[in-house]
Amino acid sequence: MTPQAATAPETRAAGQAHGEPAVRLDRVSKAFGERRVLEDVSFDVPAGCGFVILGRSGTGKSVTLRHIIGLVRPDKGKVFVEADEISMLEGKELARVRRKMGFLFQNAALFDSISVGENVAFPMRRHTDLGDAEIREKARAKLTAVGLEKEFDKMPGDLSGGMRKRAGLARALALDPTILLIDEPSAGLDPITADEIDQLLLGLKEQGGVTLIVVTHNIPSARRLGDQLLMLHEGRVVARGSPEEMDKDDNEIVQAFLSSRHAG
Amino acid sequence: MLDRPGSAVASLLATVGEVSMFGGKAARQAFVPPFEFKETVRQLYELGVRSAPLIAVSGMAVGVVLSMHTRASLERFGAESMIPSGLAIALVRETGPLTAALLLSGRIGAGIGAEIGAMRVTEQIDALEASAVDAFRYLVVTRVIACVIALPILTTVMNFAGMLGGYFAETAATGMSLSLYFRQAFSLIDMSDYIPATVKTMVFGFIIATTSSYLGFTTSSGTEGVGRASTRSVVMSSILIIVSNVILVRLIFFFYPQAGG
Numbered sequence: 318m319t320p321q322a323a324t325a326p327e328t329r330a331a332g333q334a335h336g337e338p339a340v341r342l343d344r345v346s347k348a349f350g351e352r353r354v355l356e357d358v359s360f361d362v363p364a365g366c367g368f369v370i371l372g373r374s375g376t377g378k379s380v381t382l383r384h385i386i387g388l389v390r391p392d393k394g395k396v397f398v399e400a401d402e403i404s405m406l407e408g409k410e411l412a413r414v415r416r417k418m419g420f421l422f423q424n425a426a427l428f429d430s431i432s433v434g435e436n437v438a439f440p441m442r443r444h445t446d447l448g449d450a451e452i453r454e455k456a457r458a459k460l461t462a463v464g465l466e467k468e469f470d471k472m473p474g475d476l477s478g479g480m481r482k483r484a485g486l487a488r489a490l491a492l493d494p495t496i497l498l499i500d501e502p503s504a505g506l507d508p509i510t511a512d513e514i515d516q517l518l519l520g521l522k523e524q525g526g527v528t529l530i531v532v533t534h535n536i537p538s539a540r541r542l543g544d545q546l547l548m549l550h551e552g553r554v555v556a557r558g559s560p561e562e563m564d565k566d567d568n569e570i571v572q573a574f575l576s577s578r579h580a581g
Numbered sequence: 582m583l584d585r586p587g588s589a590v591a592s593l594l595a596t597v598g599e600v601s602m603f604g605g606k607a608a609r610q611a612f613v614p615p616f617e618f619k620e621t622v623r624q625l626y627e628l629g630v631r632s633a634p635l636i637a638v639s640g641m642a643v644g645v646v647l648s649m650h651t652r653a654s655l656e657r658f659g660a661e662s663m664i665p666s667g668l669a670i671a672l673v674r675e676t677g678p679l680t681a682a683l684l685l686s687g688r689i690g691a692g693i694g695a696e697i698g699a700m701r702v703t704e705q706i707d708a709l710e711a712s713a714v715d716a717f718r719y720l721v722v723t724r725v726i727a728c729v730i731a732l733p734i735l736t737t738v739m740n741f742a743g744m745l746g747g748y749f750a751e752t753a754a755t756g757m758s759l760s761l762y763f764r765q766a767f768s769l770i771d772m773s774d775y776i777p778a779t780v781k782t783m784v785f786g787f788i789i790a791t792t793s794s795y796l797g798f799t800t801s802s803g804t805e806g807v808g809r810a811s812t813r814s815v816v817m818s819s820i821l822i823i824v825s826n827v828i829l830v831r832l833i834f835f836f837y838p839q840a841g842g
Contacts, residue, residue: 386711412713420711426704430696440712488712 644746
């Protein structure tokens with residue numbers, strides 16, 4: 318796999334050059350009915366950073382990610398993507414900000430009525446003026462970057478779990494996003510495939526300058542991808558820092574999590 | 582014990598209210614750009630063209646059966662010559678539109694409910710939104726437009742297929758020629774029979790698409806929820822079609838008194 322082929326560094330947004338955070342959450346709270354999922358969550362993600370959100374299942378990690386791309390709106394607080402408050406945007410403005418981001422869903426969420434190649438081509442067909450031949454060529458290049466060049470014409474249902482995830486990543490990269498949101502990159506994958514996905518993401522960050530925001534509870538993966546780790550527990554931020562700083566953190570929850578069996 | 586039926590009715594009315602708001606939003610967005618022209622055409626093919634065989638075959642069967650029943654009744658009065666025109670009036674005014682709508686609420690309603698429901702539970706709708714695509718406009722508005730266009734056309738197909746079925750039954754019984762049959766069939770119907778009855782199927786198309794899209798869009802609870810959305814789409818759109826038909830027929834009689842003659 319050649320991660321660098323999946324990005325176009327020249328398309329990086331100008332906003333990243335000005336030192337503003339790629340993403341910022343300001344005192345975000347969210348409840349679904351009686352269940353409080355996020356409570357006063359604040360953090361910022363520096364541009365070009367690998368930012369990993371850790372925590373046990375049901376602590377609000379995925380909901381945090383969904384806030385960032387505007388799929389969920391906060392009950393309280395603000396969510397910024399670069400200079401735009403995405404939590405206040407609608408319609409064309411929301412679409413404009415979303416085009417800066419790619420989202421890899423936990424189960425890839427490929428459109429199962431169209432081929433793998435068309436899944437990757439879909440965002441380009443929607444948001445660019447490129448011709449059909451050029452779009453197909455670019456989609457093929459994205460799939461080649463994730464090692465799926467031979468699967469262009471296959472239907473998503475014909476792919477294995479790992480292949481679906483890689484196809485989902487190719488689609489997330491279709492518009493050369495500056496920010497990539499990834500929900501559980503290694504969930505349901507064998508260790509080798511999970512490692513390949515991590516290497517691919519690392520390549521995007523280091524060679525493409527993409528800001529990675531990754532949700533996971535896989536500690537080895539978090540250490541590989543994360544320049545910064547953020548620990549959520551019961552909807553609240555309990556710790557934040559580099560992997561080394563987190564190792565030294567004396568918070569019991571952090572230590573219990575980092576030393577769990579996934580830490581191996 | 583008394584509480585349960587009451588709450589079921591309240592729940593049904595609440596859902597009808599939510600479907601109405603959902604439909605209102607779809608109707609408004611149908612006239613506001615950007616128009617999803619390509620996807621609408623695709624839906625017209627999927628929902629309309631691919632339903633044509635079902636409608637044609639069913640229409641023909643309905644025509645044969647109606648013709649046989651009509652013959653049995655009219656023979657007693659020596660009025661067999663009225664069979665083609667009687668059958669045409671029955672088909673064009675009521676049987677064709679209502680049967681087509683109910684058949685399509687089964688085929689299209691179940692399909693839309695299941696497809697959008699599956700997209701909801703597998704996060705494909707979220708993936709559309711994350712790709713900066715307005716999922717409501719892309720999935721719902723396109724299907725609503727396609728159904729509103731397809732229903733009158735498919736109803737016309739059903740009417741013709743029904744008349745053709747009637748002809749087969751009639752020619753088998755009496756050897757009547759095709760030209761004589763259709764001359765008689767069209768002798769008593771005019772545009773005031775055809776247009777209001779066929780235009781009302783646009784409302785049926787709107788009901789099928791909005792109801793099933795709403796139930797698909799609000800699906801939860803995994804594959805079980807998808808199955809439930811599909812079943813409820815058929816049940817609810819069928820009920821709404823039958824109930825709205827009563828109101829629409831009253832309106833047609835009001836605006837076209839000759840349609841009831």
